[in-house]
Amino acid sequence: MEKIPILRMGHFLLVTIQVDLYDRLAVNLEADLVQMVNKTGARGVLIDISAVSIVDSFMGRIIGNIANMSKILDAETVVVGMQPAVAITLVELGLPLQGVFTALNVERGMELLRNRIDLDLNPEDDDDDAISDAD
Amino acid sequence: MMTTQLVTLTKDRMVVKLEQDVVPFRNRVKEHATKIGMGLVNQTKLITAASELSRNMLRYAGGGEVLIEVVSKGRENGIRLTFSDKGPGIEDIKKAMQDGYSTGKSLGLGLPGTKRLVSEFDIKSVPNQGTTVIILKWKNG
Amino acid sequence: MKADLVKTLQKKKKQILEIWMEKQLADAGLRDDLISNEELRIQSEELVQALVQSITEKNLGNVESSEFEPVYEILAGISLSRAKQGFSPRETGIYIFSLKDSLLQVIQEEMRDDPAAMYAETIRISKLVDSFGIATFETFIKGREEVIYRQTNEITEISTPVIRVWDGILALPIIGTLDSSRTQVVMENLLQEIVETGSSIAILDISGVPAVDSLVAQHLIKTVSATRLMGAECIISGIRPEIAQTVVHLGIDLSNITTKASLASALRHAFSQLHLEVRKKQKQQ
Numbered sequence: 001m002e003k004i005p006i007l008r009m010g011h012f013l014l015v016t017i018q019v020d021l022y023d024r025l026a027v028n029l030e031a032d033l034v035q036m037v038n039k040t041g042a043r044g045v046l047i048d049i050s051a052v053s054i055v056d057s058f059m060g061r062i063i064g065n066i067a068n069m070s071k072i073l074d075a076e077t078v079v080v081g082m083q084p085a086v087a088i089t090l091v092e093l094g095l096p097l098q099g100v101f102t103a104l105n106v107e108r109g110m111e112l113l114r115n116r117i118d119l120d121l122n123p124e125d126d127d128d129d130a131i132s133d134a135d
Numbered sequence: 136m137m138t139t140q141l142v143t144l145t146k147d148r149m150v151v152k153l154e155q156d157v158v159p160f161r162n163r164v165k166e167h168a169t170k171i172g173m174g175l176v177n178q179t180k181l182i183t184a185a186s187e188l189s190r191n192m193l194r195y196a197g198g199g200e201v202l203i204e205v206v207s208k209g210r211e212n213g214i215r216l217t218f219s220d221k222g223p224g225i226e227d228i229k230k231a232m233q234d235g236y237s238t239g240k241s242l243g244l245g246l247p248g249t250k251r252l253v254s255e256f257d258i259k260s261v262p263n264q265g266t267t268v269i270i271l272k273w274k275n276g
Numbered sequence: 277m278k279a280d281l282v283k284t285l286q287k288k289k290k291q292i293l294e295i296w297m298e299k300q301l302a303d304a305g306l307r308d309d310l311i312s313n314e315e316l317r318i319q320s321e322e323l324v325q326a327l328v329q330s331i332t333e334k335n336l337g338n339v340e341s342s343e344f345e346p347v348y349e350i351l352a353g354i355s356l357s358r359a360k361q362g363f364s365p366r367e368t369g370i371y372i373f374s375l376k377d378s379l380l381q382v383i384q385e386e387m388r389d390d391p392a393a394m395y396a397e398t399i400r401i402s403k404l405v406d407s408f409g410i411a412t413f414e415t416f417i418k419g420r421e422e423v424i425y426r427q428t429n430e431i432t433e434i435s436t437p438v439i440r441v442w443d444g445i446l447a448l449p450i451i452g453t454l455d456s457s458r459t460q461v462v463m464e465n466l467l468q469e470i471v472e473t474g475s476s477i478a479i480l481d482i483s484g485v486p487a488v489d490s491l492v493a494q495h496l497i498k499t500v501s502a503t504r505l506m507g508a509e510c511i512i513s514g515i516r517p518e519i520a521q522t523v524v525h526l527g528i529d530l531s532n533i534t535t536k537a538s539l540a541s542a543l544r545h546a547f548s549q550l551h552l553e554v555r556k557k558q559k560q561q
Contacts, residue, residue: 020158056186057245084467085179087505093248096501103507104474176464
C-alpha cells in the first residue's frame with residue numbers, strides 16, 4: 001500500500017503530499033502523523049499541499065483533524081503552498097479551515113512555526129518588543 | 136424562433152463502486168473540462184463538487200453511476216454530471232440542503248457547499264429507491 | 277383576384293423600392309452620418325428582393341412560414357449591424373415600418389377599384405411586416421446585449437489591478453459594485469499575484485465601492501478567508517463612516533477581519549507587521 005512519507009527536520013515534521021489522496025491514504029496519513037508527533041516530540045507539523053489540485057471536505061476534515069490532534073500533543077500545524085484555485089474552492093465550499101495556520105511556502109511555514117514556538121517559550125514577549133528587536 | 140436550448144454534445148459514463156474509483160473519475164471530469172477550455176478555478180470547483188458527490192454516493196449507497204456530458208446553450212459550454220445510485224435515498228432533502236447539516240463530524244453530505252460550487256444543482260430522491268443528483272458548471276460561470 | 281397581390285408585388289418591386297427609398301431619404305431622422313445613402317440603398321434593395329421572392333399566396337397569411345427564413349436572416353443582419361453602428365431602436369424600427377408604408381401605398385394604387393380586397397390585403401401585409409418588425413427588435417436587443425456582454429468583460433478585466441506597493445505588500449483598489457462574478461475575478465487576480473510575488477500582506481481598498489450590503493460583505497469575507505488559506509494576511513481599507521454604519525446596522529460581523537479607515541493606515545499596519553519603519557530623515561545642516 002502506498003504511504004505518504006513523513007520527514008523529520010529538527011523540531012518539525014514535514015509532509016509533502018504529491019499525489020491525489022484517496023480516502024484510505026488520507027486516513028492513514030492522519031494516523032501516521034499523530035504517531036510520529038508523539039514518538040519524536042515534534043513541536044510543529046508542516047503539510048505542503050502545493051502539488052494538490054483538489055481539497056474536498058473530506059481532505060479538509062483530515063487536515064483539521066491533524067491540526068487538532070497535534071495541538072493536543074503540543075505541536076502546531078501549518079498548511080503551506082495552497083493553490084489559489086483550491087483556496088477559492090474551499091471558501092466557497094464553506095470550509096475555511098479555521099484554527100489551522102497557513103503559509104505561502106515551506107520556508108515561511110518554518111519561520112512561522114519558529115516564531116510560534118519562541119513565543120510559547122517566552123510568553124511575556126509581546127508584539128512591541130518584537131518590533132523594537134527588529135530595529 | 137430564436138430560443139436557446141440546452142444541447143448535449145458528448146456523453147460519457149463511469150461507474151463509481153470503490154473508493155479507488157474516485158480519483159480516476161475526477162481525472163475524467165478534468166479531461167472533459169479542460170477540453171472545453173474551462174478555467175482552472177471553475178475546473179477546481181467542478182471537480183471538488185464531483186468529488187463530494189461521488190463520495191456521498193459511495194458512503195450512503197455503496198456506489199453508483201455517473202453520466203458526464205458536455206453541454207452547450209447559446210454561447211456557453213459546460214459540463215453536466217448526473218450521479219445516480221440505488222441506495223436508501225434521502226428522507227428529508229430540505230434538511231440535507233441546509234447549511235450546517237453538513238458540518239457534523241459523521242455526516243459528510245456537504246450538499247449546500249457543493250451547490251455553491253456549481254452553476255446549477257438538482258437533487259431527486261425516493262426513499263429506498265435511490266438518489267439522483269445533477270450538477271452543471273458553465274465554462275465561465 | 278387574391279393571387280394578384282403576390283404578382284403585383286413582384287411586378288412592382290422597383291417601384292416599392294423607389295417609394296421606400298424616397299421615404300427614408302425624406303425622413304428627418306435619416307442618419308447619413310452612420311450609413312451612406314449608397315449603402316442604405318443596397319441594404320434596402322436586398323431586403324425588398326428577398327421579400328418579393330419568398331412571398332407566395334400560401335405563406336402570406338402565415339408569418340411563421342419557413343419560406344420567410346431568408347428575409348428574417350437579412351433583417352437579423354441589418355439589425356445587428358445597426359445596433360453596433362449606434363442606431364437607436366426607434367430609427368431601426370422606422371426603417372422597417374416605412375417599408376410597410378411603401379407596400380401599402382402600392383396596394384392602394386393597384387386595388388383602388390376593389391376596396392374590400394384592398395382592406396383584406398392591407399391587413400395581411402401589415403401583419404407580415406409587423407412580424408418582421410418584432411424580429412428586428414429581438415435581434416437589435418441581442419446585438420446590444422452582445423455589446424454589453426463584451427464591455428462587462430472588459431470592465432472586469434481592467435478594473436481589478438493588483439499593485440505591488442512594497443516588497444511583500446500588495447494593494448488592490450476596488451472601484452464599483454462588487455458582485456459575485458467580480459469577486460471571483462478579484463480573488464483570482466489577488467491570489468495569483470500573492471503566489472507570484474510571494475507577498476504576505478494584501479490590502480483590499482474599498483473606497484471606490486459605493487455601498488456595502490450583506491452580500492458585498494460576504495464577498496469581502498470570502499476574499500479575506502481565501503487569502504488567509506494561502507498563508508497571507510488581508511487588510512480591508514477605505515471604509516467610509518457610512519459604510520461602517522451600514523455594516524453595524526445590518527449586523528455584519530467583520531470582527532475577524534483587520535479593517536482600516538484609509539489605505540495609509542493599512543500600509544502603516546502592514547509595515548509594522550513586516551517589522552519595517554518609515555522615518556523622516558534628519559535635516560542636514
